[in-house]
Amino acid sequence: MSRQMPPAHPFDDDKLKEECGVYGVIGVTDAANFVALGLHALQHRGQEAGGIVSHDAEQGFNSVRRFGYVRDNFTRHSLMETLPGPLAIGHVRYSTAGSKGAAIRDVQPFFGEFSMGGAAIAHNGNITNANALRKELVERGSIFQSSSDSECIIHLMARSLQRNIPERMEDALRRVEGAFSIVAMTGSELIGVRDPLGVRPLVLGQVADGWVLSSETCALDIIGATYVREIEPGEMVVISEKHGVESHYPFRRVPARFCIFEHVYFSRPDSIIGGRSVYETRHQIGVELAREAPVDADLVCPVPDSGTPAAIGFSHESGIPYAMGIIRNQYMGRTFIEPTEQIRNMGVRLKLNVNRALIKGKRVILVDDSVVRGTTSRKIKEMILDAGAKEVHFRIASPPTAWPCFYGVDTPQREKLLAATMTEDEMRDHLQVDSLKFISLNGLYRAVGEAEGRNSNCPQYCDACFSGEYPVAPSDMIEQGFELKAAE
Known part of the structure; x- marks a missing residue:
């Protein structure tokens, strides 16, 4: 029997949790x-x-479904x-809808037996x-086996x-709101489809x-496959050994809004x-950040691992030396030990350690990808100061995360997001650092290739977690009392 796994990152709930990964293969032994x-690669x-x-x-x-790592x-x-x-498909999961730490019945892929197979x-x-x-389906007699949306x-x-599985899937997805990148299969076909906005990726x-x-x-790359192209927003591909790749667009075309946080x-x-590494x-985000928020310092240090490329870019643009001031313990697994209160109080020290000889007496710029609740940032700042740093400056490679995501990312309730209740200066004082600066939304757009920045009339990406502008109204959450951003 599969046992329930403890929550991921038991010492750190201060990161946006990844959504899910999907994968499918046809035509190989x-x-x-x-x-x-x-x-494994996802x-x-x-x-x-x-x-x-x-x-x-x-x-x-x-079918085989298990809790824990692929390996x-x-x-x-x-x-x-x-x-x-x-022919096979697979899924790795971090629960975003349905109960957290769910039962095995919530683990995908889901399977259904229809009249045509x-x-x-x-x-x-x-x-x-x-x-x-x-609610509608249950009232009409459907019996659900999971808590998953x-x-x-x-x-x-x-x-x-409809007469076949792909057509039934089209029919079903026309009733669905939100974000979906789907990999599905029949007994002879591999199917891929993205929602009309193309919020989540699929290649x-x-x-x-x-x-x-x-x-x-x-x-x-891990299986030696050749990249062909992205599945387009609103596109469905049906792949079979007999007919190859067949493509069509069953949904009304709308401007794409890919998730910029990807x-x-x-x-x-x-x-x-999108053709970009x-x-x-x-x-380039680090380059833009150095241009927007320069500061006199001795070292640029990433918060590993996600802050590393931006820190390198910041260093190159600013001319301030890059250094590994924080070292990550690569062997800190999710099942390390059952975290007692004493262990919990050690916080991020179980995962990160400061390179004291490098940090002592230095003015340090810490580059991280985001600030969510702020708890981890504060702990890291304390570690850096304990190691003898003279100053600590945070530079964040994303705008302030002030709104929850409802499109497949596990984010805290809005009132628990630091940027939802504080200004940038108030966050700096809360974290007790010498300075704190986030990249601007326009700066982020420039870094991803939009030279003119963000088109406020028709944003090129989904950036709701920063702007509060949701491309699809989160109707379930609104019904539960969530308040959208007031019109300006």
């Missing part, structure tokens, strides 16, 4: 092995649980032998009208009158005579987004 490798997108569904002509559909579950030969076939679905994103859909899609497909690759769908390009933090730095974008 033992596709599930390729999927396991792909999910582990940063979800560390709570993972699952794989495969299909074999003789055995039909087979701890899907590397055993005896388990992978239970997932035969040339079985289908499995793996979803990255969040359905913002899931509560309303679930993603299961609504399976039930909507079951009630569709197409080719390996030998087969095809791959993945949340990120870094998970193509550039800042979620995606791996060795991935490519994530690493190079983060480096």
